[in-house]
Amino acid sequence: MKKVGIFYFSGTGNTEIIAKLLAASYQQKQMDVELFRLEDIVNHKKPLILTDFDLIGVGHPVLGFGASGITEQFTKMLPVCSGMKTFVFKTASSAHYINHGASHTVINEMAKKGYQVFHNSILAMPCNCFVQYDDRLNKQLYIAAIKKVEKIVLETINDQPRELKINGFLNRLLQVLYYGEEHYGAKYFAQGLAISDRCTRCGKCVRNCPTLNISETKGHITFGSNCLWCMRCIYACPNHAIQAKNLTRCVLDRYTGGFNIDQLLNNPTLSGDYVTEKSTGYYKHFIKYFNE
Known part of the structure; x- marks a missing residue:
């Protein structure tokens, strides 16, 4: 049985939801999974031991186009290794191209230490800052995230690379x-x-x-x-x-x-189809995300 370690930071809960969905999906595929909050590692409440894992994941929210200082602190604490397979996942209010580089410093730091970061993904989740989404869109994003988590798990198990490109x-x-x-x-x-x-x-x-x-x-x-x-x-x-x-x-x-999440998913009055092929304006860019 392979063992997966998922290390994540979550501000208002979106990234934690994804981390737990990932853990559940790996477990369904007969893999042993352990979850760690980054602040517990950074604040020395839990030891950082990676030798037991065959695969590790690092997750964070996109905060102002970046990974947050606590995520960067964590990567600086990582020990040098020899090719440990690693995936990175991030959550944002939009999976727009402009957020693709948010894990750049984190990936670079891990690569310098010998980690094989072969998979980099982004998941759109309900906005928690400045812009309030309609609950129909929030539900739609959660439903899409559940499906995309399954894809991430299958790709990482099968060593299938994923890259997010952005202009330098x-x-x-x-x-x-x-x-x-x-x-x-x-x-x-x-x-x-x-x-x-x-x-x-x-x-x-x-x-x-x-x-x-x-x-x-x-x-x-x-x-x-x-x-x-x-x-x-x-x-x-x-x-x-x-x-x-x-x-x-x-x-x-x-x-x-x-x-x-349960309140949204179990609310029968919310259709979960806020964005459609006919959507225009800001929400139009979600069409491609939902169709991928």
Whole structure:
């Protein structure tokens, strides 16, 4: 029996959903699978041991055209190896060409250390920042993701390569934007985070912050500047008690608390066919994604 290790970072839950779908699919094919959250490795809560795996996968959301600092930290911690087969998967609000290079630095770092990164994929998931998708599209994206996960599993089991191409100059430009957003935009966003009187001091945000940026001292919740702008704290708060005072439009209040895949998939009133062959404008580019 082959063993697969899936290492992933997920802000608001989309990448975690894909990681779990991948794990379930590998297990159905009689493969042993183990899941790891990247922050548990980076923050030394779990040891990084790869010798038991025949195949590893690294997953992350696309944050500002990049892989996020925590994903890059993880790849820098990886030990040197000799050709371990590796696949990369990413989630974004769109599988558009402009997001294809988001794993560029991660793949390069792993390749330098001897990892054979032969498969690189992107999955479109419900948008969690600035733009609120219609729930019919959200359901359609989830249904498509389930099918695409099966394809990823079959391709990686059969050593079938997959590459996402992007123009080199455009990719370099997008990387500049990404680093600007993560290093400056995220700090500005974090400076505006505040706790409302709905807070019960349950400590969930403190425990779950991937960069350990949230702390509690004498009953007061405080936010530092080491923020990824992943918005996990806001969306996962059970009391909707964390508010953003800077860049407020990036937070979709309707989804505070996280996305609920079961609620969408099991809602008979949602048709799941928002994008069709007749779609125009922004949503037209999804047609090719759904047909692939």
